[in-house]
Amino acid sequence: MKYDVMIIGAGPGGIFSAYELNKENPDLRIAVLEAGHPLHKRHCPIDGTIIKQCIHCKSCSIMSGFGGAGAFSDGKYNITNDFGGTLYEYIGRERAMALMHYVDAINMRYGGEGTKLYASAGTKFKKICLEHDLHLLDASIRHLGTDVNYVVLGNLYSELKDRVDFIFDNPVRRIEAEGQTYRAVTDSGDFLSEQCIVSVGRSGSKWMESVCRDLDIKTNSNRVDIGVRVELPAEVFSHLTDELYESKIVYRTQKYGDKVRTFCMNPNGAVVTENTGGIVTVNGHSYQDASKQTNNTNFALLVSKHFTEPFKDSNGYGESIAKLSNMLGGGVMVQRFGDLVRGRRSTVRRMAESFVRPTLEANPGDLSLVLPKRIMDGIIEMIYTLDKVAPGTANEDTLLYGVEVKFYNMEVVVDKHLMTRYPGLYIIGDGSGITHSLSHASASGVHAARDIIKHLSK
């Protein structure tokens, strides 16, 4: 099975690579090899009644399949170089921004029109935050919402399915380099091409490491972000979320000088579980459709850990903490802020008395037995500081779910085209460790595709 271009992974990085390649040269034979299911077959079995917790499916429908980890996400496309990855370090700030706007325009054409574009730059909140040493980052935020995001993905698939060969449920086991040809070894046979884009996201991180080891491609250790998901009544943050939708706020703690940041804010959203290789962590999303909205807002509070020599395994550290939480909580654990600061666990009875109704069924417990003190102290300090700009954040009944861990792939050494030392072999998206978001991953796909088009037209 020989193709002009082979793309491994059908997340945003892979989809936008395929889109751009086909748009620029409809004659190219393109294959997309994907470990997970097609979009319409992606269903997480957790229904809240019969199946309440993760049952560790062979292919996690939340993380894998057409649309990648972003398929059931909140569909927040953050158009900024301030967070979401370091793509700009490779391709330049202006180009990175131009590509993110380009991706946004495509999303609008394929079903996203009418969705709101929020902007945090130049708002009054920046000053209010600064008064309390909180730093609001600048970004334009397109909020598609989980439902519209799904529609956009469906439309993109309809557009591409007759032009590109999608091979689902087909994990690539190995990549072999034979001169300038790449062989993707799968259970359904081998695929060959001279141009290969690898876009396997976070779920493919372990596999990516093995590919880099086999092909002797250098990697650098990356950080891991560890923390909790906060859930509180939507009114507490409504003055911020109504205007900005999401506010990325960074705070440096007085106690240790560590940076704590808000991440992935979901107004009127729901807290969800996430399964990465059998480790259950917590995340959140929200819908545009008012009938699916809740009375709560959720967001993560995360502390970054970047280890120096001799320890390199940041993800291993994050995994150990998540495993400990899974062991004590039987999955995701929830605790009232009031219980945490009093040094006692939350119980079913205390949860039942809480004014905040949790949107995720999780086991009440004690997060201080899971998170290292330094991280826990930072989160508590941040909650009290946020309380000054969003009074009510530090209420007794504010819920903390744990643990939320953001794993980052090892950063793969690539050049400004996102190409490895092997000509024609590109590593993009979250799998490269360079991007951590929908907009950056998608933009990296367009960037690599354009480089291939340039190369092939020479």
Ligand SMILES: Cc1cc2nc3c(=O)[nH]c(=O)nc-3n(C[C@H](O)[C@H](O)[C@H](O)COP(=O)(O)OP(=O)(O)OC[C@H]3O[C@@H](n4cnc5c(N)ncnc54)[C@H](O)[C@@H]3O)c2cc1C
């Ligand atoms: C619940 C949730 C909510 C999120 N919300 C947001 C948000 O609102 N905004 C935002 O910017 N980001 C969000 N993110 C992060 C965002 O989804 C990712 O940054 C983005 O999807 C990365 O795109 P990608 O193409 O690099 O990788 P992925 O989307 O991870 O796609 C990689 C694909 O490769 C496949 N794959 C892996 N290994 C192999 C293999 N060996 N062979 C074949 N295929 C393989 C996987 O099955 C997967 O489908 C969220 C993530 C989650 C899990």
